Each structure stands twice: as structure tokens, then as C-alpha cells.
Amino acid sequence: MYDFKVFPQAVIAVIASFGSFIFGIALGWSAPAGPKLMSNENSFEMQKTELALAASMVPFGGFFAAFITGFIRNRFGTVKSIIIFSVPNLIGYLLLVFAQKPWMLILGRFCIGLACGGYSFNNLTYIGEIASKQIRGILLTFYEINIKTGVLFVFVLGSVTNLLITNIICSVIVVIYAIAFSFFPETPMYLMTKGKVDDAKKSLKVLRGSDYKYDNEMREIQDEIDEIEAAKLPFWLEIKNKATRKAFCLVAMMFVFFHMSGTDAVIFYMTTILIESGIKFDPFVATSVLGLIQLLAIIASAFFIDRYGRRFLMISSNIVMVLGQLGIGLYFYSKNILGFDGYEYLTLVFLCVFLVGFSFGVASVTFVLVGELFSLNAKKVVSPVAQGISFLFSFIVATFFPSVADAIGIHTTFFIFAGFCFLSAICITLFLPETKGKSLYEIQKLLINEK
Structure with missing residues (x-):
């Protein structure tokens, strides 16, 4: 209890x-x-x-x-x-x-x-x-x-x-x-960083119950604040730290592959993709079904992340995503280039494969790794820059997907997405350390290749 x-x-x-x-x-x-x-x-x-x-x-x-x-x-x-x-x-x-x-x-x-x-x-x-x-x-x-x-x-x-x-x-x-x-209530940590100790106690009472003995937690919060303040550095100095630099490169790499996998194109233009596939039933209903499948997959992933480890889920997730994007590309190639008709439901099937693969690993594990790879200070200083990179590549994919698909063919575009998923699996295999079950201190040592 x-x-x-x-x-x-x-x-x-x-x-x-x-x-x-x-x-x-x-x-x-x-x-x-x-x-x-x-x-x-x-x-x-x-x-x-x-x-x-x-x-x-x-x-x-x-x-x-x-x-x-x-x-x-x-x-x-x-x-x-x-x-x-x-x-x-x-x-x-x-x-x-x-x-x-x-x-x-x-x-x-x-x-x-x-x-x-x-x-x-x-x-x-x-x-x-x-x-x-x-x-x-x-x-x-x-x-x-x-x-x-x-x-x-x-x-x-x-x-x-x-x-x-x-x-x-x-x-x-x-x-x-x-x-x-x-x-x-405002967070106890924020209130204590502003010197509002009494307000922090009131916040803890609301959050933990009126009978909660808050003294130990107050000390832990203060120790964490002191640790962050002692290590506080601006971005250009923090990034000189080898562990921070490697964590930033890994997170930036994962965010780039996250978006270059084509997830933004699929989510932003899913109904349009289904319409272009010639699907026989209501594409808006099909879109809703795919959204439900994606939600169920992300819920299920919560039960696997601490059982199988981060690397395994990320690698297997990308491999499944490769199959999904290749399948979509091959369908549109056979339809638009070879002139084959029929089997429109395959677009729905391969979109489902891609979304399930994405949800089981890349969608959930990427953000867990952002929290695990950075030190306490780096989370405050470097993490927002990594988040900016994520939004930037999401913007690039969402903006240029329709025009690129028109210029080189929607099938070629999905083949490119599949290539990025495959490259992501290789890079994760080569460079990403396993963080499951490791403390923040152990992860920082692992990043600088110390035992």
C-alpha cells in the first residue's frame, strides 16, 4: 500500500x-x-x-x-x-x-x-x-x-x-x-523553485491527500532542485558534455526517422490516400476504423515497453513499418503504373500494418527515451531544441507530401518512406543503447562508454 x-x-x-x-x-x-x-x-x-x-x-x-x-x-x-x-x-x-x-x-x-x-x-x-x-x-x-x-x-x-x-x-x-x-494546483517542484514552500505543501496535500506526510517528499524535491541548479548550464556549454551530446544526437536521429517514416503523411492525409486507392466503402468510416486500431495498439504497447526493452521494440516496430509502407507503395504501383484494378482493401490492410507497427514501438518508445537519455539539466536545456527538430521535420513531411507524391508518384513516395524505416532499424541497432532497468546515472555512463 x-x-x-x-x-x-x-x-x-x-x-x-x-x-x-x-x-x-x-x-x-x-x-x-x-x-x-x-x-x-x-x-x-x-x-x-x-x-x-x-x-x-x-x-x-x-x-x-x-x-x-x-x-x-x-x-x-x-x-x-x-x-x-x-x-x-x-x-x-x-x-x-x-x-x-x-x-x-x-x-x-x-x-x-x-x-x-x-x-x-x-x-x-x-x-x-x-x-x-x-x-x-x-x-x-x-x-x-x-x-x-x-x-x-x-x-x-x-x-x-x-x-x-x-x-x-x-x-x-x-x-x-x-x-x-x-x-x-501548481506543481510542488515549480512552487519550491520560486521559494513558495507553504504553497508547495498545500499542493502536496491536494495531490496526495490531507493525511499525507509530506516532509520526505519535500526534501527529495529540494535535493532535485539543488542538483539541477548545481549543474545548470546554457545550451552551448551543456552540449559540450559528451553524454549530453550523444543523447542529443540519438534523440535528434530518432525524431528525424520518426517523421521521415511517413507517419505525418499517413495521419494528415489518410482519408485522401484511401480515396485515391479507390476503396469501395466510405473512406471516412475507414479512417475512423484505422484510428481505433492505432489507439488500441498504443494502449497495448504500454504492457510491452518494460518487458522487452527499448531497442527490441524500436527495431521490430520499424521492420513492421517497412512492410506496411512497401505494401502501400506496391499497391499504388500496380494500380497507377501497371493498371491492375481491384484489391483496393489492401490499402486499408497495409495502412493498418504500418499504424500498428508505428504504435507498438516508435510512437511510444521515442518519447520514453527522450526522458531517459538526457540528464536532469539537459532535459531543461537541450530537450526543447530536440522537440523543435521534431516539429520541423513534421512540418516538412506534411507540407511536401502532396506535391512530392504528384511529382514522382505516390508509390515512389511510400517506397522512400519504407527506406527511411529500414535505415532507422539499422541505425538503432548500431547506435542506440538499451536503457531498460538502468538508472539515470548508469545511462549517462553508458553514453560515454564507461562501465
């Missing part, structure tokens, strides 16, 4: 992680919205390049957010930061609701991406700092699960209602989330 109550912090963590649910909505929005915008469901004409730009504005906004969220959080705290970032999020959805020109959609999506970048950083920080160490891991899994839940939600919503109603519902969710978060 624990000496604290699990229920209060679990409820708060689950509700707090709905920021990632909103992030998932933003990521999945363009899949059902794209075909509707191209069919002039809005009152204005939308070109293919403008649609690609609107889709890619979420990671582009997130790229900019990666460099300001730390400053805003340090200045105002996590709770107020979430409320601050909810403002551009609401503005973004209002622009989508009242859009009369393509630029309004593009600007709205940028505002949403900026907000989601802030949500991403603050959600993970908040849950990590309010949760007791004994249950922190399981509570953090809600972050990735809620992203996939948000993707599924907007897929289903897009299949049963029009784009205007979808945007209105999303804006209401943003408002409700901001209001709910305003009632949450």
Missing part, C-alpha cells in the same frame, strides 16, 4: 493530459477536413498546395512554441501557461469557424499548432511533477494514449458531421479544458 492517495493525482493527471487529446485533434483534423475543403464544403475554393500548407501549420506552430514554452512556464508556472496557450488555440479554431479565405485557415492552423506545442511541453512537465514516483510511469502513458484518442475523435467527428460543426466542437473543448485547468 502507498502512503498517499492515488485517486486525486490520477484524476488530475488524466484531465491534464487532455491537452494531448487536443493536440491529437489538431494532428488528425486535416484527414477528414482535406477532402471536404477540396470539394468546396466551405464558401471558398481551396487549392491542393493551400490545403497542404494548412495541414502542416500545426507542426510549424509547434516548432516556434518549442523555443518559448520553457520561458513562459518558468515565468508563469504550468497552470497559467496552459491557460495562456489556450488563447491562441481558441483564436485558431475561431478562424477556422469564420474562415472566408484560405489564409484564415492557414493562420488558424498556425495558432493551433503554437498552442499545441505549448500544451505538449507543459502537459508532460505537469504530470511528471505532480505524480508520485511510484505511479509516474503509468500516468505519463496517458499523454500518448490521449493523442491517439484525439486523432480518433476527430476522425469519427469528421465522418458524422460537417466541417463547421467539427470546428465549433473543437473550440468548445479548448474552452472547457482551459477552465478546468485553472482549478488545478
Whole structure:
């Protein structure tokens, strides 16, 4: 039995992680919205390049957010930061609701991406700092699960209602989330870094229960703060540390392969891909089914990550993704180049293979490794730069996928994605150390090749 109550912090963590649910909505929005915008469901004409730009504005906004969220959080705290970032999020959805020109959609999506970048950083920080160490891991899994839940939600919503109603519902969710978060306690660690010891005690009482003996945890928090402050360095000095430099290179490599695998192309344009495949049943319903399969796969992955290790899951995940992307490429090659008709359902099958492979390893393990490879100080200093790289490559793939697919053929594009998945498996095999069961100190020693 624990000496604290699990229920209060679990409820708060689950509700707090709905920021990632909103992030998932933003990521999945363009899949059902794209075909509707191209069919002039809005009152204005939308070109293919403008649609690609609107889709890619979420990671582009997130790229900019990666460099300001730390400053805003340090200045105002996590709770107020979430409320601050909810403002551009609401503005973004209002622009989508009242859009009369393509630029309004593009600007709205940028505002949403900026907000989601802030949500991403603050959600993970908040849950990590309010949760007791004994249950922190399981509570953090809600972050990735809620992203996939948000993707599924907007897929289903897009299949049963029009784009205007979808945007209105999303804006209401943003408002409700901001209001709910305003009632949450600030994290004890943030309060103690600001010298607000009494407020930190009150926060722990709310999170752990009124009978909780907080003295030991208060000392542990203070020791962690002292350790971070003692090792505090700016980015250009922190990156000179061999372990930090190697961790940064590994994380940057994983983020590049994460996006060059084609996951952004699949999620952002899934409905369009299914339509182009000539699938016989409703592509919006098929999109929702794939979203559900992806959600179930990411939930199942939580039971494997500490059983089989990080390297095994990452390597096997990429191999399955290779099969999925090759299958999609071969189908479109046989359809568009060889002229074979029929077997449209194979696109759905191979998309399913890719999404299951992605969810079981790359989608979940990558973010676990970000938390494990960096030292405490490097997480604060270097991790936001790595997050910026992630958003940048997501923007590149989302922006250029439609035009590249038109220029060289959609089949060739998926063959390229398969090549990146295969290259990722090789690089992980050669360079990524196994971090399962190792302490932060042991991992840092492993990175600099010390026993």
C-alpha cells in the first residue's frame, strides 16, 4: 500500500493530459477536413498546395512554441501557461469557424499548432511533477494514449458531421479544458523553485491527500532542485558534455526517422490516400476504423515497453513499418503504373500494418527515451531544441507530401518512406543503447562508454 492517495493525482493527471487529446485533434483534423475543403464544403475554393500548407501549420506552430514554452512556464508556472496557450488555440479554431479565405485557415492552423506545442511541453512537465514516483510511469502513458484518442475523435467527428460543426466542437473543448485547468494546483517542484514552500505543501496535500506526510517528499524535491541548479548550464556549454551530446544526437536521429517514416503523411492525409486507392466503402468510416486500431495498439504497447526493452521494440516496430509502407507503395504501383484494378482493401490492410507497427514501438518508445537519455539539466536545456527538430521535420513531411507524391508518384513516395524505416532499424541497432532497468546515472555512463 502507498502512503498517499492515488485517486486525486490520477484524476488530475488524466484531465491534464487532455491537452494531448487536443493536440491529437489538431494532428488528425486535416484527414477528414482535406477532402471536404477540396470539394468546396466551405464558401471558398481551396487549392491542393493551400490545403497542404494548412495541414502542416500545426507542426510549424509547434516548432516556434518549442523555443518559448520553457520561458513562459518558468515565468508563469504550468497552470497559467496552459491557460495562456489556450488563447491562441481558441483564436485558431475561431478562424477556422469564420474562415472566408484560405489564409484564415492557414493562420488558424498556425495558432493551433503554437498552442499545441505549448500544451505538449507543459502537459508532460505537469504530470511528471505532480505524480508520485511510484505511479509516474503509468500516468505519463496517458499523454500518448490521449493523442491517439484525439486523432480518433476527430476522425469519427469528421465522418458524422460537417466541417463547421467539427470546428465549433473543437473550440468548445479548448474552452472547457482551459477552465478546468485553472482549478488545478501548481506543481510542488515549480512552487519550491520560486521559494513558495507553504504553497508547495498545500499542493502536496491536494495531490496526495490531507493525511499525507509530506516532509520526505519535500526534501527529495529540494535535493532535485539543488542538483539541477548545481549543474545548470546554457545550451552551448551543456552540449559540450559528451553524454549530453550523444543523447542529443540519438534523440535528434530518432525524431528525424520518426517523421521521415511517413507517419505525418499517413495521419494528415489518410482519408485522401484511401480515396485515391479507390476503396469501395466510405473512406471516412475507414479512417475512423484505422484510428481505433492505432489507439488500441498504443494502449497495448504500454504492457510491452518494460518487458522487452527499448531497442527490441524500436527495431521490430520499424521492420513492421517497412512492410506496411512497401505494401502501400506496391499497391499504388500496380494500380497507377501497371493498371491492375481491384484489391483496393489492401490499402486499408497495409495502412493498418504500418499504424500498428508505428504504435507498438516508435510512437511510444521515442518519447520514453527522450526522458531517459538526457540528464536532469539537459532535459531543461537541450530537450526543447530536440522537440523543435521534431516539429520541423513534421512540418516538412506534411507540407511536401502532396506535391512530392504528384511529382514522382505516390508509390515512389511510400517506397522512400519504407527506406527511411529500414535505415532507422539499422541505425538503432548500431547506435542506440538499451536503457531498460538502468538508472539515470548508469545511462549517462553508458553514453560515454564507461562501465
